[in-house]
Amino acid sequence: MTQPIIHPIDVILHKRDGLVLNDAEIQAFIRAIVERTAENQLVTDAQIASFLMAVFQRGLNPQELATLTQAMRYSGDTFDAAPLHTFTIDKHSTGGVGDKTSLLIAPTLAAAGLAHLTPAGVPGICVPMISGRSLGHTGGTLDKLETIPGFNTQLNLTQLAGTLRKCGAALIGQTPRIVPADRTLYALRDHTGTVESPFLITASIMSKKLAESLNALVLDVKVGSGAFMPTYEQSKFLAQLMVQTGESSGTRTVALLTSMDQPLGRFSGNWVEVWECIDIMQGQRHAMSHDLIEISNILSGWMLHLAGRTTTPEEGATLADQILQSGEAYKAWLKIIAAQGGDTSIFQNPSAFHKPKASRILKAETSGYLASMDCKQVGWAVQRLGAGRAKPGDPVSAHAGIEMHAKLGDKLEAGQPLATLFSEDPALLDEPEHMLRETLEITAAPPALQPLIHEIVTKN
Incomplete structure (x- = not known):
């Protein structure tokens, strides 16, 4: 039986008028975005912008949000972690000032995973951390990492799997073929006044994270004057949407609402944030880094708990701090940086590199x-x-x-x-x-x- 043709304008009108979109409508709209070419505009920028505004005004119910997220997730390549036979987990932050927790969490979890190899000889925990760049008032993990000479954030999926197998964690950027629908939607959201939609934010974040083939995900949702969402209630609603979306996709998901009323840690910038984390991993704990260490350990603790390493998140936080203080996280960090082409010699005197x-x-x-x-x-x-x-x-x-x-x-x-x-x-x-x-x-x-x-x- 021939399936009926779904026209983009009908999808827009249905959402504009407050109707519930069915799975086929959402899937067809996302497919048109990805498959369009310069010669064959299956859906125009104007129509995509209209769809975004309709969602911004009308919202999405749980089924619509789940379908949109999955359609975006599978709009391009996805990472298949199954051959690694490991527990795959990641952390995502909604962004803040001085927020460099990823630089501590990835090597901490890698060290924990390297301490427990699977029968296949792979670290027991793997962290395929796909990060972003700075935009507006928030910093970007990729910009910080790329201050390290030679460090390559643009690994393909085969290279990602190899780095995870060897190191237990990898720190990379989104490739052009991972969730390509999000690239189009994200760019137009910035020009159409629809950035703040919690439904569109959830679909954007969760489609990319779920494309990593995660067993579990820990979310750091910021609240306060430096947060992306303007009120506590909106931050909590966003957290609830993302947890609901992750769980409905079969990924254990937890969100922590964390304070962003002041910069996290001692430094805010690019290399200076790497420097701060190197000091911590080398055992030098500056008083201004106390909050950074605490929140990194708490987030790592939840990840270790979800991965089955500890019976409670609190035990996980204690274990994370032990890994940091023992120097094992620093060893894992050096291994990750070297595997991705970075020059590890600059970490011998990181303050001298700051010029x-x-x-x-x-x-x-x-x-x-x-x-x-x-x-x-x-x-x-x-x-x-x-x-x-x-x-x-x-x-x-x-x-x-x-x-x-x-x-x-x-x-x-x-x-x-x-x-x-x-x-x-x-x-x-x-x-x-x-x-x-x-x-x-x-x-x-x-x-x-x-x-x-x-x-x-x-x-x-």
Whole structure:
């Protein structure tokens, strides 16, 4: 029996009018996006934009969201982890300022996996970490990794499998053939005012993560002034959607709502964030890195728990910290970097590799307590120094960034350093300095501080 032809305009009209789209309609629309050519426009950019706006306005029910995510997931190549005979798990963050947990979590889990080889001789846990680039006020893991000379983030799926088999983890970017539908949708969301749709965000994130053939996934959903979603309620709704979508696809999924009211750790930028993580893995724990270490261990703990290494997430966090302190994570890190072509010699003296052409120290004008900041504005200051990009394709500086010298709640004296700004162009220092002076608030009374972990969302 011949299947009826589904026209893109009918799909748009159905969603615009509040009707529920069936599986065939969603699958046909995504297929048209992927299969269109310059000569044969099965669906136009205008129609895709209209579909995005209709979803933004009307939302999706659980079945529609699940079908959209799966259609995007299988719109191109997917990674098949089955031949590795291992437990495959990943972590995803919705993005923040100074958020470098991936650089600690991947080698920590790799070390745990290398300690328990499967009968096939493969690490017992594998982390195929597909990461992104900086955009707007948030940093990107790939930009940080690519400050390491020679490091190759563009592995194909065969190379990914080989690196996982050897190292237990790999840190790569999305290839052109992994979830190609998302590339089109993502680009048009940025131009159509539909970026903030929790349904479109969920489909975008989860389609890429599920394409990794994961057994489990831990999500770090940011809340606070530096978060992508503007309110706590919206962040929690997004977390619930992603957990629901992951679980319905057969992937154990947990989301942690974590604070992003200030930069995470000591540094925000590209190489400086790698440097901070190297120090931690080499046993040098700076006081400003305490929150970074804690949240990395908590996220790793959940991953180790889901992978069956510990009976509770708390035991997992303790094990993760032991792996970090023992130096095993650093050994795993060196193995991953070398396997992906990176020069590991620079880690012998990471501070010497940091060579910005200009720097400036911002000092407290009054005594008191560091009470608040707009973390998003701090992120934009990092971007204006040259460490981030305003639009896809912009170049980024390896050595631009900010070192924070105080955390929220810290007592300060007038003249005490608050932050050091780094740039490869002295002319770029003035605007970020003004932005930081404008947002870093010092008060006479200590502030009420938010917890690092607000809430944990599971399928129950």
